[in-house]
Amino acid sequence: MIDLRRDGDVHILRFDDGENRFGPDFLSAVEGALDTVEKAEGPRALITTGTGKFYSNGLDLEWLGAHGDEFEPYLSRIHALYARLLELPMPTVAAVNGHAFAGGGMLALAHDFAVMRSDRGYFCLPEVDLGMTFTPGMNALIAARLPKRTAHEAMITGRRYDAEQAMAAGIVQRTADEAGVLPAALDLAASLAGKDGRVVGKIRADLYRPALEALRGPALG
Numbered sequence: 211m212i213d214l215r216r217d218g219d220v221h222i223l224r225f226d227d228g229e230n231r232f233g234p235d236f237l238s239a240v241e242g243a244l245d246t247v248e249k250a251e252g253p254r255a256l257i258t259t260g261t262g263k264f265y266s267n268g269l270d271l272e273w274l275g276a277h278g279d280e281f282e283p284y285l286s287r288i289h290a291l292y293a294r295l296l297e298l299p300m301p302t303v304a305a306v307n308g309h310a311f312a313g314g315g316m317l318a319l320a321h322d323f324a325v326m327r328s329d330r331g332y333f334c335l336p337e338v339d340l341g342m343t344f345t346p347g348m349n350a351l352i353a354a355r356l357p358k359r360t361a362h363e364a365m366i367t368g369r370r371y372d373a374e375q376a377m378a379a380g381i382v383q384r385t386a387d388e389a390g391v392l393p394a395a396l397d398l399a400a401s402l403a404g405k406d407g408r409v410v411g412k413i414r415a416d417l418y419r420p421a422l423e424a425l426r427g428p429a430l431g
Contacts, residue, residue, distance in 0.1 A: 212239045214246060219253040219403035220396055225260045231270040232288055232313055244294060255403035256298065257395050258321070259305035263330060268313025285429035288313060289347040293425040295320040296351075296418050299411035301402035305395035306382065312336055316348055319355040322402075322414075324382040325395040332370040333381050339368040346431045350424035356380060 213224040223243050227236055247256055260266060269288070274281060295302060295317075304310075304318040308331035315333050318324050326333065335352070337344060344352065344365065352361050360379040363369055373385040386394040415422060 211236060212243055214243045216250075217396060218400060220255045220257055220399045221247045221250065222392075222396070223247070223256065223258045225258065225266060229264045229309075230260050230266040230314065231273075232266070232268060232291075233270040233273050234284075234287075236270070237287055237291065240291065241294075244298070248299065253403040254300040254407055255399035256300055256302045257305050257392070257399050258302075258317070259392055259395070260307050263308040264314075265304070265306045265308050265310040265331070266314025266317055267309060267311045268315070268317075282429050285345060289345070289425040289429060292316060292320045292347070292351055293422050296422055296425075297411050297415045299407035301399060301405055301407075301410055303395045303399045303402075305391050306331065306333070307388070307391050310334075312340075313348075316351055319351060319381075323384070323398060325384040325386055325391055325398065326373040326376055326382040327388055327391045328373040328385040329387050332372060333364075333376045334368065334370045335364045336368045338366060345429055346427060347421075347425035347429065350421040354418050354421040 211227045213226055215222050230236065247254065274284065302321040304321040304324040306318055306324055306326040308327060310318045311334045315335055352365065356364065357380045360381060371379060371381060373382065376382045377385055384394055384398065
């Protein structure tokens, strides 16, 4: 479901569960991996990435269909994951190897930087086409991490951005072909790993305090 390994000072967390949707078992695995990374000593940085054509497609709608009574605590758990990344005491980079849709796109936005595959995959917030709105926490995260015009377009139109378009729109910071996504992310993460993680986490927590408060507030407003 996931794989965690270390390359020098960089921890690489790879999602390997098909579309990498946020089912409870997947969330537990990611939370456990983050526990391990936070306990590591010395310089640290974190990369998350997926496998094949998916980074993550977000919420596990099939699971939700069978557990509708758990909708609010489920959302709260996803919000907590976003918040944890925003406060993680180390630099973070999303290596977006493929599709990053809906909650998966928001997961990428919760990182400091993102490198996106140039030859396949889209960043998309398709909630409008699914007849869904965004939770207060998700709204706050998107608004905090994207330029205002980009957030408006992405949320109102459900546009699919390829890597070049995503970089032009300020969604990602670098692009690379399939073979180069992880190396590019590794170069970036390694260059930042020497930063004091506690300071990085505190700066980020202060910078995104309104988003963190929304993510930790009521999931459904």
